[in-house]
Amino acid sequence: MPISLPSDRPLIAPSILSADFSCLGEEVNSVEKAGAHLLHLDIMDGLFVPNLTFGPLVISALRPHTSLPFDVHLMIIHPERYIKDFAEAGADLICIHAEATPHLHRAITQIKEQEKLAGVSLNPHTPLEVLDYVLDLLDFVLIMTVNPGFGGQKFIPQCLPKIERLKNILIKRGLPTLIEVDGGINSKTALSVLQAGADILVAGSAIFGQEDYQKAISALKSPT
Numbered sequence: 001m002p003i004s005l006p007s008d009r010p011l012i013a014p015s016i017l018s019a020d021f022s023c024l025g026e027e028v029n030s031v032e033k034a035g036a037h038l039l040h041l042d043i044m045d046g047l048f049v050p051n052l053t054f055g056p057l058v059i060s061a062l063r064p065h066t067s068l069p070f071d072v073h074l075m076i077i078h079p080e081r082y083i084k085d086f087a088e089a090g091a092d093l094i095c096i097h098a099e100a101t102p103h104l105h106r107a108i109t110q111i112k113e114q115e116k117l118a119g120v121s122l123n124p125h126t127p128l129e130v131l132d133y134v135l136d137l138l139d140f141v142l143i144m145t146v147n148p149g150f151g152g153q154k155f156i157p158q159c160l161p162k163i164e165r166l167k168n169i170l171i172k173r174g175l176p177t178l179i180e181v182d183g184g185i186n187s188k189t190a191l192s193v194l195q196a197g198a199d200i201l202v203a204g205s206a207i208f209g210q211e212d213y214q215k216a217i218s219a220l221k222s223p224t
């Protein structure tokens, strides 16, 4: 059975891309105690995005350090090659990019066969229409509000209408699919993103770049 997510809104998913990698276990523990709902793990292959991070080995090493659900964002070409590895390493949510495979339906099916929550992410320029025939299969859609690859980038405001449009499509089609938003989310940008319809906020630098993780997470839960 796929994991059930908490009913709170918004759900906060700290991205460990901005954490201190010399003590990742402690960092993960700290954001859990500070009120995070999910842990966002960015997997980059140096091809789909111009950066490299880590693979299933780090995910399985982190798994015993926290009971937070693992939200694994695959920024890799042909993600269908590795879905089983990430599922076995401890992923609870697996998100692939629509731009990274010609076999989107097949890859989503593979995530569901692993009994994980399935998501598709869209780069800022990618239209929502690519999801038309798979939307009803998805547990969540991840709207990128920066060009993926690096933490600490500036929020792209042109993505806001896309979030609003997606929310309207989901309401119209009666789908419970969640909207996750990632990139440049902080206490200032969070409000407009939530007003547009986001359910899950991913934040790296706005959490791990702060002294007080609890204060940073609270600011994202109720932005003003």
Ligand SMILES: O=C(CO)[C@H](O)[C@H](O)COP(=O)(O)O
Binding pocket: 015, 017, 018, 040, 042, 073, 146, 147, 148, 149, 150, 151, 152, 153, 182, 183, 184, 185, 202, 203, 204, 205, 206
């Ligand atoms: O997917 C990502 C980058 O590709 C990260 O999750 C994102 O950049 C988070 O970092 P920040 O909140 O600092 O923008």
